[in-house]
Amino acid sequence: MSWLYLRKFTLIALGLVLMVFAGVSFFESRHLKEPVVLSRGVTQVKKLSAYFPGVKGTISDSNIYVLEGAKPGGTILILGGTHPEEPGSRLTTWILTENAVADQGRVFVINSANRSATTVTRLGGGYPPDFTIHTKWGEQKFRMGDRWSNPLDQWPDPEAYIHYPSRQELAYVDIRNLNRAFPGRANGTLTEKTCYALIQLIQKEKVDIVIDLHEAELQYPVISTIVAHEKGQNLAAMASMMISGTEGFSIGMEYSPPALHGLSHREIGDHTQAISLLLEAPEPFLDATRGRTDRRLLLEGKDEFVVKAGKHGLLFEKMDENGWPIEVRVGRHCSTILQILELWSEENPEKSVIVKGVPRYAEVIEKGIGNFLHDPAKADPKRVYYE
Amino acid sequence: MIITILYYVLTAYIAFLIVWNLLKRKKWQEEILYIIILMPFLLRLFRLK
Numbered sequence: 292m293s294w295l296y297l298r299k300f301t302l303i304a305l306g307l308v309l310m311v312f313a314g315v316s317f318f319e320s321r322h323l324k325e326p327v328v329l330s331r332g333v334t335q336v337k338k339l340s341a342y343f344p345g346v347k348g349t350i351s352d353s354n355i356y357v358l359e360g361a362k363p364g365g366t367i368l369i370l371g372g373t374h375p376e377e378p379g380s381r382l383t384t385w386i387l388t389e390n391a392v393a394d395q396g397r398v399f400v401i402n403s404a405n406r407s408a409t410t411v412t413r414l415g416g417g418y419p420p421d422f423t424i425h426t427k428w429g430e431q432k433f434r435m436g437d438r439w440s441n442p443l444d445q446w447p448d449p450e451a452y453i454h455y456p457s458r459q460e461l462a463y464v465d466i467r468n469l470n471r472a473f474p475g476r477a478n479g480t481l482t483e484k485t486c487y488a489l490i491q492l493i494q495k496e497k498v499d500i501v502i503d504l505h506e507a508e509l510q511y512p513v514i515s516t517i518v519a520h521e522k523g524q525n526l527a528a529m530a531s532m533m534i535s536g537t538e539g540f541s542i543g544m545e546y547s548p549p550a551l552h553g554l555s556h557r558e559i560g561d562h563t564q565a566i567s568l569l570l571e572a573p574e575p576f577l578d579a580t581r582g583r584t585d586r587r588l589l590l591e592g593k594d595e596f597v598v599k600a601g602k603h604g605l606l607f608e609k610m611d612e613n614g615w616p617i618e619v620r621v622g623r624h625c626s627t628i629l630q631i632l633e634l635w636s637e638e639n640p641e642k643s644v645i646v647k648g649v650p651r652y653a654e655v656i657e658k659g660i661g662n663f664l665h666d667p668a669k670a671d672p673k674r675v676y677y678e
Numbered sequence: 679m680i681i682t683i684l685y686y687v688l689t690a691y692i693a694f695l696i697v698w699n700l701l702k703r704k705k706w707q708e709e710i711l712y713i714i715i716l717m718p719f720l721l722r723l724f725r726l727k
């Protein structure tokens with residue numbers, strides 16, 4: 292009898308040791324502080340709750356970096372981290388907030404649109420909790436994040452998710468998906484409240500264009516493309532042509548399906564004055580047939596199993612042994628944003644948004660992302676914010 | 679909010695049942711199984727994942 296209990300408690304103790312290790316890792320990744328060294332172009336840092344007090348005091352009260360040019364013009368909002376497990380999206384916003392300067396018009400940048408989702412990784416997925424970008428001054432660590440809000444902030448999920456206000460039934464788990472909860476509602480879930488706050492921001496600041504940054508698996512047909520609301524079709528088509536002709540990579544253009552609800556490219560365009568565009572870059576890490584799911588795959592985008600899937604004709608984007616490194620994905624986003632702004636400004640001179648200091652595709656690949664991240668230890672502490 | 683609290687109570691109750699069953703098992707393989715099953719319940723209760 293006593294031997295039986297000794298065995299039981301030894302096994303329980305071993306189980307607890309395992310749980311403590313996992314728990315510490317989860318806790319640290321949820322609370323990892325990611326510094327943003329403000330570019331001299333950032334004129335103001337606001338909170339999302341300034342537009343909707345319903346998110347005040349919640350984990351999703353994100354920072355909003357405002358870059359205001361001396362000359363008045365249009366207003367652009369760039370969303371990173373709608374799906375934090377697509378790191379190319381957040382890293383692009385880091386390059387913007389640490390380097391961009393607006394000469395004309397205003398640029399609003401949110402690095403963690405769904406901040407709750409940045410604090411968790413896929414449950415049972417065995418994902419890395421974080422990843423590191425090498426810089427000249429050392430290393431900068433980022434939270435890995437997930438596609439959905441953290442269940443610690445919004446739980447449980449319902450059996451069926453009925454989207455508000457369309458009443459369309461979506462996958463139950465997508466009740467925590469920021470890109471399935473637009474336009475949101477003031478008395479809804481945390482994810483819906485976050486969407487509602489973003490809509491308030493877009494309306495109050497009279498945003499002209501919203502660009503939502505994403506990455507997609509290669510087995511998904513919506514990839515390497517600009518998904519455009521009707522209002523932005525000409526702009527997206529022109530950008531797609533210009534990029535394919537001048538930037539050294541090609542990007543397609545797709546129409547936002549009118550009957551698919553909750554997505555930023557649909558609902559922001561429908562419920563506000565803004566043109567809504569969504570950019571997709573290829574991320575092999577997200578492919579179901581990938582091999583080892585580690586930091587290397589996340590950053591280098593190389594995977595022999597995804598290459599093999601390509602040989603069987605299962606992919607919607609090319610994939611070879613060079614993979615899709617993070618610099619290529621972030622570079623695509625940077626150039627696409629710049630082309631959209633340039634074309635918009637040409638067509639709408641009084642609503643121009645002129646931005647400098649942002650590297651283009653070729654430059655990001657040549658110099659690496661770390662080259663555009665600044666050392667928080669050497670910066671004026673008043674100019675360092677944390678995500 | 680009330681539903682969330684109820685789910686935490688439910689999680690605690692199931693965690694208690696798992697521990698109870700674990701103590702009653704005779705085979706070590708089953709004990710290990712119960713310990714593995716218990717972990718996600720505890721991680722949620724301690725608000726770690």
Ligand SMILES: [Zn+2]
Nearest residue numbers: 374377505506
């Ligand atoms: Zn996405």
